[in-house]
Amino acid sequence: MEDMLFYDRLQFAFTITFHYIFPQLTMGLSLLIVYFKWRYLRNNIEKYNNAAKFFMKIFAINFTMGVVTGIPMEFQFGTNWAKFSELTGGIIGQTLAMEGMFSFFLESSFLALFIFGEKLMGQKLHFLTGFLVFLGSWASGWFILATNAWMQHPVGYEILDNGKFVLENFSAIFTNPWLLPAFLHNQLASVVTSSFVVASIGAFYVLRNKQTDYGKLFLKTGVIFGLISSVLVAFPTGDWNAKNVAKYQPAAFAAMEGIFETEDAGAEIVLIGQPNMVEKKLDNKIAVPNILSFLTYQEWDKQITGMDQFEEDELPDNIPALYYSYHIMVGLGTIFIGVMALALFFLWRKKLYNIKPLLWTIMFLVPFPYIANLTGWYTAELGRQPYLVYGLLRTSDGISPTVSSGNTLFTLLGFVALYMLLGLLFLVLVGKTINQGPKPQIH
Amino acid sequence: MEIFWYVIIAVVLAVFFVLDGYDFGTGIIHLFFAKKEKDKEVIAKSAGLFWDSNEVWLVAAGGMLFMAFPTFYASVFSGFYLPLIIVLWLIVFRAIGLEFRGQFKYQMWKDIWDTSFGVSSFLLALFFGIALGNIVRGVNLGSVENGVSAHEGHYFFLPLWDSSFSPLSETPGVIDWFTIIIGLISVVTLSIHGANWVILKTNSSINSKLKGVIFKLNIALTILTIFSLFVWQIVNPNSLDNFIDKPYLIVFPIVYFTGLIGLFFIKKIKKNSHAFVLSTLLIVGGITSSLASLFPVILPSVNDTHEHLTIYNTAASEYGLSVALTWGIIGFILLFVYMIIQKRLMGGKIDNMDYGH
Structure with a gap:
């Protein structure tokens, strides 16, 4: 029984992680494509139209991947x-x-x-x-x-x-108080991913001195969209979501913030530290006092319930994973704002295209918004544990009664192999498209 | 309300098999009959341009089944665990076969993805037929052995096959000689359908030859159909009751046989779209006749301990179904509009459309 639950969860986690690489780009990228196309309608400069069409090619590859990896998601509700x-x-x-x-x-x-x-x-x-x-x-x-x-x-x-x-x-x-903040946060985060992808491809072209006119356009667009979306992801939407968690899932909130013990006065915010589940404390902790109480309730001395106040079976079952997911997401989000703000400053001073270290940074940052998006989802999903429907239906009560762990392991291994192949092909195709660039080919 | 959603889902499924069916059939035709590179390219393209919008119908059917008949969805998807996941994998191979063949100009590269497209299309056609065979035959609900149920009466788990390979076994598997026959019918039907699609949408050099192929396949289909009607009676002796009680249901088999007979005149049919309509009738008639013979059962039980799954004992609440009706009508109107727009812009032969590079 334990095995079954483990493999069912692992298979869902694996397939949804791989799946969500693709929609998080297509949702944000469709906005940027519409933007390029709109600019073209206004100014009639061919470059903008080519940019729209170029990113539509990238969109199409991602869309295909999203479709073929999305159907298993819908089916797994029933199968597993x-x-x-x-x-x-x-x-x-x-x-x-x-x-x-x-x-x-x-x-x-x-x-x-x-x-x-x-x-x-x-x-x-x-x-x-x-x-x-x-x-x-x-x-x-x-x-x-x-x-x-x-x-x-x-x-x-x-x-x-x-x-x-x-x-x-x-x-x-549809009027669920959880929905709107989560939707906005998620969509803005997908705009962050696509802005970084656009800026990163731009930085690549500029650094490689190839199709630099497009490179500069992509950089400029990516940086502007990237900064706006990165800020909005953190505030107000991220803040709003955290307050929802504190309100509706206090046990998850305590776990993701790493609060093992309830303090009488205000709670500190943990910047770094490793959950030690044996001694129920954080190792190597760096924390700032009272900030968490202020961020959550706008009161410096407001008490925040720690994990010690909850029954063991009400707490998320993987506290370290939840804690790390949340902190990685927040940490990366902060870095994104910093880098994009710096880039925008130099863009304004008309120096961005010549500052190579910054361009290299932008180019290599591209995997990280994906990681931030995924760890954000892990935070939501691990925080909901040990429930499928919070407070009402336990995860262990939701699995298929007739599917054995051996069968699930078999299909999990199949998915791993198949998705490795898919991932490789995806990289080859996207690499090829980027290498060709947006300039129209002459047949 | 249950009946309404049952009909809607049946229609969506039938549309899926008509639309994606020609993609599967095109894959089979591609696998066996396309020899020249130019033909291979254009035949693959005739599926490649459309597969993803066709596959959406499967997603829609899945979603609606989940919404309207959650117990059935849960039971069937977990019970047919292995074949379903294998179908998912095949769908992936079909899709990447189509999407990747044009990406590089090496013959070897194209051959790999052509094979991926062709073989997975063939197996998908076979598996979907086998699935229908399983639904008709029924399963061992509750996994009863020696009168003892291992699960609740609406759950089961089917192995891929039972050592006897017999549909009459107490614990039938997914694949037995009966479901294989239905699987073959599905392969032949979709091959005919795919060949019609290739003729309709392309100027490939094998178009005239394909008419002869359709004629021969139709003979095979007729033999298989007649044979299956006999074994169907052995596997599911009650399958004619509905048609006797409600004679108007006979319209569904008539649809099927209209298609079957009509296709014998394939060489005389001038308009390619008419031939395509005939193979569409085959698919629609085949699915609806099978469902009509079972109604209101949607999954028979082969043991006496547990009752059949019907649209009534697996449905969601009345309120949920009627709310969904409201948005469903809006959704279908929108869908209809999209289809008209798409049809107006993307009709006709596709040989010169740019795809995949």
Whole structure:
């Protein structure tokens, strides 16, 4: 039984991690593509149109990856989490079905038109199809976050005698206080990723002295979008989410902040330290007193409940992983703001394109927003443990009753092998596209 | 309300098999009949341009099944664990086969991805047929052995095969001689459908030859169909009851046989779209007839201990289903609009469309 739960969770964690590499780029990138296309409509400079089309190629590769790795996500609810699906399908089935209906059909219909239809449609319609792709991909984020928000903070339900959750109030699902901050935070974080990708490709072109006019455009656009989104991810949306966790999941909040003991006065904020689960304390801690109380409640002396106040089986089951995920996300987010602010300063002083160390930094930073996005999700998901539906349905009660751990290990190994292959092919293709660059090829 | 969602999901599934069905069929045709590089390229392209928007129908069907019949979704997806995950892998290989073949100009590279596309399309067609066979035959709900249930009555787990390979075994597996026959019917049907698609959408040099292929496949399909009707009675003796009780259901088999008979005149049919309509009838008729023969059961139990899964004992709440009806209607209207726009802009032959580079 323990084994089954472990492999089911590992397979879901692995497949969702790999999957979320792709949508986090496409959601943000669609916004930047719409921006480039819009600039082209306004100024009629071919460079902007080529930029839009170039990033649409990158978008298309990511979209394909997102589709083929996304179907296993939808299916795994049934294959590995059958009991969870049976009990909650009446509610989260709504949002997942709506995602297919309102987002995927929109996205896939107009993506094909955006890629193949520029000559057929004229520029204004072409812009419109791009905008609809953007709308579709953000709608997808909205429905997934609505699903997740319900699991984090269930609303609008009724529990029957047989344990089934049934929908009682449809609109409550979309007015869930967890949803809007989580959605905004997530979407802005995906804009961070795509801004870094755009800026990074720009830095690559400038450093390589190849297609530098595009390189400069990408850098400029990426840095501006990158700074704005990085700031907004932290404040107000990140702050807002943290307050939600403190309010609705105090045990998760204590664990992610690393507060083992409740202090009488205000709580300190931990910058660095390693959770020591044997002695229930942080090793090598560096912390600033009272800041956490202030950030959370705007009161320096407000008490924050530590992990000592919760029953063992109410606390997340992997506290170190949760703590690290959260701190990596916050730490990286802070670095992003710093680097992008510096880059924008030099952009304003018209020196950015000549400061090589900064360009190298921007280029090599590209994996980190992905890591920040993923660790953000780990924070949300590990924090929700030991529940699937917070406070109501335990993770161990959600797995498929008939699928053995041997079968799950078999499919997990298959997914690992297949996704290694997919990852390699993806890198080859994206590398090839970047190498060709946005300049139109002459046939 | 249950019936309404049952019909909607059946329609979405049928659309999926009609649309992605031609992609699978195109893959099979590609595997066996495309020899020249120019033909290979254009045939792969005739699936490559459309597969991802077609696959969305599968995602939509999955989502709706989850929403409307959560117990059925949970039971079937966990019970058919291995074949489902294998199908997911095949879907990946099909997709990357199409997407990657045009990326480099080496023959070897193209051959690898052509094989990936062709073989996975063939296996997908086979597996989807086998899946239908399993639904018709039923499963050992509750995993009953010697009168003792190992699970709740709506759960089960099927091995890929049982040592007897017989659909009449007490613990049938996914693959047995009956489901294999249905699988073959699916392969042949989708091959015909794919060949029609290739003729409709491309100017490949094998188009005229494919008409002959369709004719021969249709003979094979007729034999398989007649044979399957007999064994169907052995596997599921009640399968005609619905048609006797509600004679109007006979319209579904008529749809199927219209397609089957019509395709014998493939060489005389002038408009390629008409031939495509006939193979569409085959798919739609085949799926709807099978579902109609079971209704309202959606997964029969092969033991007497547990009752069949029906649309009534697996459905979500009445309120949930009716809320979903409201957004569902809006969604379908939107979808219809998208399809008209897409059709107007992307109709016709695709030989000269730019794809994959």
